[in-house]
Amino acid sequence: MSDPALDILKSTFGYQSFRGFQSDVIGEVVAGHDALVLMPTGGGKSLCYQIPALIRGGTAVVVSPLIALMDDQINSLRELGIRADCLHSAMLPEDRAQVERELLLGDLDLLYVAPERLLTESMQRLLDQIQVALFAIDEAHCVSQWGHDFRPEYLQLSRLQTRFPGVPRIALTATADLRTRQEIRERLGLESARVFTDSFNRPNIFYRISQKKQGKQQLLNFLNKEHPEDSGIVYCLSRKKVEQTAEWLAQAGRKALPYHAGLSPEERRSNQHRFIAEEGIIIVATIAFGMGIDKPDVRFVAHLDLPRSIEAYYQETGRAGRDGLPATAWMVYGLQDVVLLKQLQARSSASQQIQQIEQQKLETMLALCEVTGCRRQILLTYFDEPLDKPCGYCDLCLEPAEVWDGTEVARKALSCIYRSGQNFGVAHLVDILLGKSTDKTRRFGHDHLSTFGIGKELDQGNWRSVYRQLVARGYVNVDHDSHGALKLNENCRSLLKGDEQIELRRDRYEPSRKYEKEYR
């Protein structure tokens, strides 16, 4: 018996067989049922609604948040002879009218719309006059406040179910931890939908996170040693740092190009084009880069700054090694990153609830940085896919973290925060511990504190490491208002009283020789 879905896959899309559970999803939607599809980027989500769109009568309506992505999709569909178009706010009125005419004539297989457009009166009237084959909700995590890209317009999509009963809905996303998943189901009314989850494991990506000392130099060492000619992406938090880093790498002889939202559209397009077309290009970018980039042979993704959440880290590192060949996810981070991210969060206009969520996400990201066990295990547990064994292919599996008893020094570090009034950042606290007589210690009378000079057993770098780990483990908070002042948290009480022991990790800046031997 012939399978219409497979026939279309072959004849229209030119592929020989389905990937993963594509065929199951298609069957579910063609039969008129709802579905929630979780598949990593590049997994092949689009076919899951495009093929049902061609099999079911009428027009499939696809909700998509990014106009640029819509245009890409529509162009490639048209090349395959599929009738696709879109409606969004950036269109000229006459173009919009033309699309509406086609829609009413039943001349469209797929119509892409922006979420805020879908529930307008005029759009509803239009949809009432046609046969809707299905609704596809792309980037469905946008409906979740816990998800990394909340868009309030997505909330209205819950009305689709009552407004168009009997029309199947398929929601798709690439990143959704358990909590986001639950929010998607509740908020889109997909409680009874079948959920299709692909593995989030990317076994060909080697995860590696070290402490930042001289970030750019560490990056260059890594690139020269391990990826002397490869192309890859370097992420930085600010535009300024993107430009500086790109310039610096270029001076060091690498083909590095900047990419951020402050560049002209022509420059962005040209840099993106070179990245895809030429060999060995390194794109240095803010998070603005990546959505919709389909380059299979990205051999490394490097982070010079801490991403704001595990989802962001996963999504960004996931752009490496789409071809299945070995690739590296490399990162350096330090306490300063935490201070900066907190300040950004505090400055945003987001509600208190959202700020709190962002805070929690940053904490989980920090926990991933400071683990002593396998990174992949932590990462996959976050996506509700626990690995039962350490992966054997991450920095900590190859070279376990060295731990030491930090109880005594942690107590000194905490009491130094307390004695100086919980108003100072890490640099000053370390000066006090080391007994450095600076303008600032004298001005505040901190050279008379009982903690002045009690920490000579460690050097500056090690004290910074102690504070960073105390922050990452939730004993100390970073204040975003006053230049990263450290404040004690409830959790540190038993540590201060001596009822609790703490093990700290020894910092690592470069892989050791042993590690390099095994890795190469």
Ligand code: ADP
């Ligand atoms: P996603 O939306 O999940 O990121 P896409 O739908 O854009 O992924 O698909 C990624 C790439 O994989 C596209 O180039 C697509 O044409 C290709 N692809 C999808 N399904 C198949 C398949 N069954 N066989 C071969 N290639 C496929």
Ligand code: ZN
């Ligand atoms: Zn591991």
